[in-house]
Amino acid sequence: KSKRCSLQVFDTLSACLPACLPACLPALAVSSVLLFSTNSFAADSDPVTKAELSRAKEDLERNIDSARIRFVSINHTHDDLGNGNNSYNDSAKGTDSIAVGKLASTKVGADASVAIGVAATTEKALGIAIGVASKSKSEQGIALGGWAEASGQLNAIAIGTLAKAMNSGSQAIGQLSKAQGHLSQAYGDRAEAYDVNGVAIGSSSRVSGDNSVTLGAYSYVGEKNSVPPADSATPRFHTHQDKEYSIIHPTNKKKYNYGIALGALSKVFGSQGIAVGGEAHDHVSLAVGSSAVAQGYFSASIGAFAITKERDAISLGHVAQANKRGSVSLGHDAISNVESAVALGENSLADRSLDDLKSIGYDPLNKRVKMDSDGSNKEFVFDTDADKSRYTELSKELIELKKEANNLETEFASIVNEKNKANLSSEEERDIEQRLNQKSAELDSKLSEIKLKEHEKNKLVSVWRATAGAVSVGDHNIGITRQITNLAAGSEDTDAVNVAQLKSLKNAGFRGLGDSRGLGDVYKRQDKLIKTEIGSIFQIQGKSDLVYNDANKANYTSNNLVTFNDSGVLRIGMLKSPSFTGVTLGEGNNTVSLTADNGVLKAGSKTIFTEDNFKTFFTKLYTFEGGLKAEEKDGKTVISLNKETIKQMPELKGEKGDAGKSAYEIWKAQAGNENKSETDFTKAIRGEKGEDGKSA
The missing domain is CATH 2.150.10.10 (Serralysin-like metalloprotease, C-terminal)
Structure with missing residues (x-):
């Protein structure tokens, strides 16, 4: 109770406090020091014995030891002591805040915040900063780790060395992670999320753009040419x-x-x-x-x-x-x-597979695709025999090339299996790698050759025959079909045709040329063209208003007519030797009908003579008597006097007729024969011409 006693006590404390204070929190240690009994001394002027001082020292040490906080150690040097570095426990400025560590501090207004670690700092209420130079600048922000920083207005969280959560609600967890956007999240070593609600998960992952997500090591969302995160590659495929x-x-x-x-x-x-x-x-x-x-x-x-x-x-x-x-x-x-x-x-x-005949298209002209009427036995027709030969050649080559490629791939896989063996020497690994590269080059070359030949082969048939699997928009087996709508008009041979093109084809119609003359000049034959729309009636008629039916079948025939393709022109031809049952000449009542009756040509009921049948009808119609006879000579019928018959005729034997005159006399009595002799008469009856040019 005396000043002297008090001085002695504090001298004693000064000797022991340096040893005990570092082991406990300063405030608790000081309070423990002052807890010895005030009844130890009677009065300020009472003398104190050495024994009493010893007991007081023992009591003080016992009280300090009992109040010690266990397993807490704070190390510093005496040189660190000074104002502004929390050495005097004065850097917790926020109400109910805690600052532990050299240079640790809580700012004014950082109420109920905690800063633990060298230079750890909290700047706003309810913040937590734990770690060297960690900073919680956000209300309710959390910064855990050396140099971790939680900034932004509210609830930022940064966990990990140099982690940075830089906006309200942002979270950065992982060394060097960074969450920059509002409510962004970056999880993983060097993960970075830059914009609103962005999420980057994985080592060195990086995401830019609002509401984007990237997941996986080195994953990336953002501008293609931007600089990627440290230690990561550009977006890889x-x-x-x-x-x-x-x-x-x-x-x-x-x-x-x-x-x-x-x-x-x-x-x-x-x-x-x-x-x-x-x-x-x-x-x-x-x-x-x-x-x-x-x-x-x-x-x-x-x-x-x-x-x-x-x-x-x-x-x-x-x-x-x-x-x-x-x-x-x-x-x-x-x-x-x-x-x-x-x-x-x-x-x-x-x-529908390529082996199906239906993969070969329908050709209405039966020109590029030959097929039976029922659609079976289709056969593709090549432009030239050379194209057909080339197609066959390519097909055979491709079969062999694909076999070779499969063998090379098998060999490549075998070499890979060798590489999988454990405990390979460096020399063995180099040899295997060299063989892999060589086999890879061979296989690449073979695959390239296959691709080129497949393209060449396909181009030979691709317009009229499918070269890949069919596209189906339904299933006819269960009655499902679909229309393909909003289809633009096609332009190439392999494009689809829409309904508008079909309608335009209808309007374009069908044209026929009535007369084949003048084909070289389109303008000269315009008046000969006959045009009609597709679907309309294109009339080709013979007799006007005639209906071909059972009633008149017997009167008409087309046996003498043929149609044929003459270099793209449809021609109608008649036999050079037509066959008719009859021909009628003339009009109205003035007609003559020519018919054949058992090989005889008749005009109506009358027979018409010809060179061939004249002899037959001549012999039927005429009988030669009175000294005339008919003979065949050089293909002709010769009519002449039959001398033997004439000699036997009584009236020509030289006897006198009823008038008492001979034939010579009668002949001579005719005008012009008065002075002629019997010799002249003989010549006359031979059939030779007389001097006046007349026969006898």
């Missing part, structure tokens, strides 16, 4: 970095690289596979949807229970199925069962 066959046959180290499986029971069984609620069975396959299954390299199944079964296939839609290589099914229950076929729409079925 893994499929294009390797050949297809090298992706199909990866080394063990790459077998499951870059796989992503999200959701309950999601499974990825290959490199670069992605499964969201489904199963991605092969390399670079995609399965999105409840129980979706992607089988086949580079295949994609999207939709509940969607399935692909071979490589490069795509199925999109609930229970859609793409069952063959390169096939596509889009729509609920759409199914494609043929390689490279496409099924579009709900319940559509694509099942």
